[in-house]
Amino acid sequence: MDFMTQQSYSAPGFVNGEVSFWMRSTGRPTPRPALPGDVSADVAIVGAGLTGLWTAYYLKKARPELEIVIIGREFAGFGASGRNGGWMSAEPAGQFRRYAKSGGVEAARALQREMFGAVRESIEVARAEGFSEDLVHDGLVHAATNAAQLARARAHIAEMRQQGWGEGDVFELSPAELGERVRIEGAQGGYWTPHCARVHPAKYTRGLAATVEGLGVTIYEGTTAISVEPHRVHTDRGVVGAKFVVEALEGYTLSLQGKARKLLPMNSSMVITERLSDAQLDAVGWHGAELVGDVAHSFTYMHRTQDGRIAIGGRGVPYNFRSSFDREGRTADSAVLQLKKRLGELFPALSDVRLEQSWSGVLGVPRDWCASVNFDRSSGVLTAGGYVGHGLSGTNLAARTMRDLILGEDTALARLPWIGRRARNWEIExxxxxxxxxxxxxxxxxxxxxxxxxxxxxxxxxxxxxxxxxx
Structure with missing residues (x-):
C-alpha cells in the first residue's frame, strides 16, 4: 500500500469518529431520561438498537396493553444500527449449511424465504409509519474484478439456487450488464439481486424509535445494563423486574457479566467522500440506489448516498486485543488509507477525491458465524443477535420471531432453525x-x-x- 499523509485523503474539516456520518448528518438526538430507579414491566429489553426497537414495536402492535421498557447506555441507534453501511439485504444472517445440518434443508430454505420477507416487511413498515426517508429499493450488486472472484460469484449463485433463490431472485451479470449499473475498473462480471434496499441508518433507526415511543414504549437512555438474571436486569441506575427480558446488545454483548466471549466484537470501518460532481458521478456510472460490494476475501461494501457521495466500508482492523474498541467510532489511519486506496482501485476517476469523515463500529460475530434466537422460558430470558453484517433485515425477522415466542404462538417463525442455536464461546486471549x-x-x-x-x-x-x- 502506498503511504499517504492525512492531507492527501481528507477534506477540510475531516472528521474521524463522532459515531457516524449518518448521525452527524441528522445531528445527535436529544438525550432521553435515564432509568429513574427500580421499575417493573412486562418486557424489559436490553439494547436500544434495531433488535430491541423492532421487538418492542411488534409486541406493542400485537398486545398494546403490554408495558415495555428499553434500556440503552447511549442514545437509540448509537451502535451498529446507526453506523452500518445502509444495506438492507436478504442474504442469510449465517451459514446455510449449518442451519441445514441442525434443522434440515427445508427449514434452512424457510429461513431464507423469511429473510426475503424481512426486507419487504421492513420497507413496508417504514413507509406506513413515516420513516422511509432516503430508503430506496434498487437491489444489490456484487462485482468480481479478477478470475477467482468471478468463479466464486458463479459458485455462489449456484449455491443460492440450491438454497431457495429462484429465477427472479438473483441474476448473473456480464461485464456489459454490470457496467449499465455501475462502472467498476477491471470488472469481469458479477450478479444482482432485487432483495436489498438502501437505507439511511440514522434516519431509519431514529424514526423507528420515535414510532415505538408513540406506541407507549419507554426508552431509558444513559443507563448501563450490568447483568441479566431470571426476570431481572441490573443496571447502574436501578433494577428492572420483568416477566420477559430480551438481550439485544449485538456487538456490545461483552459488556454484560459472564458474556465476554459469547460474541466477537468485529470492527468494521467506513469512510465517505465529499459530494461528487456530475462529471465524477458520470465517470462512475452509478446513478441508481443499488448497494455495491466486491467478491474479495477482504470484503468491501459501498453505498451511493441520496446527496451524491460514496460511502465505502471494510474490515480495516477487524479485531482489537481483548475485544477493545473505540465507542465514538474513531478509525485507525491505516484503515482509512486502505479504504481510500480501494475506492481508487475500483473507481480510478475518484482516486483524488477527498474524504469527509471516517468512522467505525462493531458487529457481533458468533463462533459458528450464525445468527440465533434463544428463549429460556423458565428464566424469561431471550437473546438474539450475531447477524454477521446482515442486521438491517435480520433484526426485523428476529424481533418478529421473539414476539411469537413471548406470546406463545405456534407459528412458522417459531420453528425456524436459528431458534435454540448455541455456539461455543470464542477462545481466550x-x-x-x-x-x-x-x-x-x-x-x-x-x-x-x-x-x-x-x-x-x-x-x-x-x-x-x-x-x-x-x-
Missing amino acids: PVRWIGATALYAVYGYADKREYALDAPRTHWTARMANLVSGR
Whole structure:
C-alpha cells in the first residue's frame, strides 16, 4: 500500500469518529431520561438498537396493553444500527449449511424465504409509519474484478439456487450488464439481486424509535445494563423486574457479566467522500440506489448516498486485543488509507477525491458465524443477535420471531432453525487476537495473489483460512 499523509485523503474539516456520518448528518438526538430507579414491566429489553426497537414495536402492535421498557447506555441507534453501511439485504444472517445440518434443508430454505420477507416487511413498515426517508429499493450488486472472484460469484449463485433463490431472485451479470449499473475498473462480471434496499441508518433507526415511543414504549437512555438474571436486569441506575427480558446488545454483548466471549466484537470501518460532481458521478456510472460490494476475501461494501457521495466500508482492523474498541467510532489511519486506496482501485476517476469523515463500529460475530434466537422460558430470558453484517433485515425477522415466542404462538417463525442455536464461546486471549489477526492477514494475502495470478480458483491460503475460521 502506498503511504499517504492525512492531507492527501481528507477534506477540510475531516472528521474521524463522532459515531457516524449518518448521525452527524441528522445531528445527535436529544438525550432521553435515564432509568429513574427500580421499575417493573412486562418486557424489559436490553439494547436500544434495531433488535430491541423492532421487538418492542411488534409486541406493542400485537398486545398494546403490554408495558415495555428499553434500556440503552447511549442514545437509540448509537451502535451498529446507526453506523452500518445502509444495506438492507436478504442474504442469510449465517451459514446455510449449518442451519441445514441442525434443522434440515427445508427449514434452512424457510429461513431464507423469511429473510426475503424481512426486507419487504421492513420497507413496508417504514413507509406506513413515516420513516422511509432516503430508503430506496434498487437491489444489490456484487462485482468480481479478477478470475477467482468471478468463479466464486458463479459458485455462489449456484449455491443460492440450491438454497431457495429462484429465477427472479438473483441474476448473473456480464461485464456489459454490470457496467449499465455501475462502472467498476477491471470488472469481469458479477450478479444482482432485487432483495436489498438502501437505507439511511440514522434516519431509519431514529424514526423507528420515535414510532415505538408513540406506541407507549419507554426508552431509558444513559443507563448501563450490568447483568441479566431470571426476570431481572441490573443496571447502574436501578433494577428492572420483568416477566420477559430480551438481550439485544449485538456487538456490545461483552459488556454484560459472564458474556465476554459469547460474541466477537468485529470492527468494521467506513469512510465517505465529499459530494461528487456530475462529471465524477458520470465517470462512475452509478446513478441508481443499488448497494455495491466486491467478491474479495477482504470484503468491501459501498453505498451511493441520496446527496451524491460514496460511502465505502471494510474490515480495516477487524479485531482489537481483548475485544477493545473505540465507542465514538474513531478509525485507525491505516484503515482509512486502505479504504481510500480501494475506492481508487475500483473507481480510478475518484482516486483524488477527498474524504469527509471516517468512522467505525462493531458487529457481533458468533463462533459458528450464525445468527440465533434463544428463549429460556423458565428464566424469561431471550437473546438474539450475531447477524454477521446482515442486521438491517435480520433484526426485523428476529424481533418478529421473539414476539411469537413471548406470546406463545405456534407459528412458522417459531420453528425456524436459528431458534435454540448455541455456539461455543470464542477462545481466550491472546489466542483470540492472534487467530483473528492472522486470519485477516491471510485473506489480504490471498486477495493479492488472486489479482497477480488472475486464475479461476480461490487461492489455497484463503481456502485454509476458511477451514480454520469456520466462515
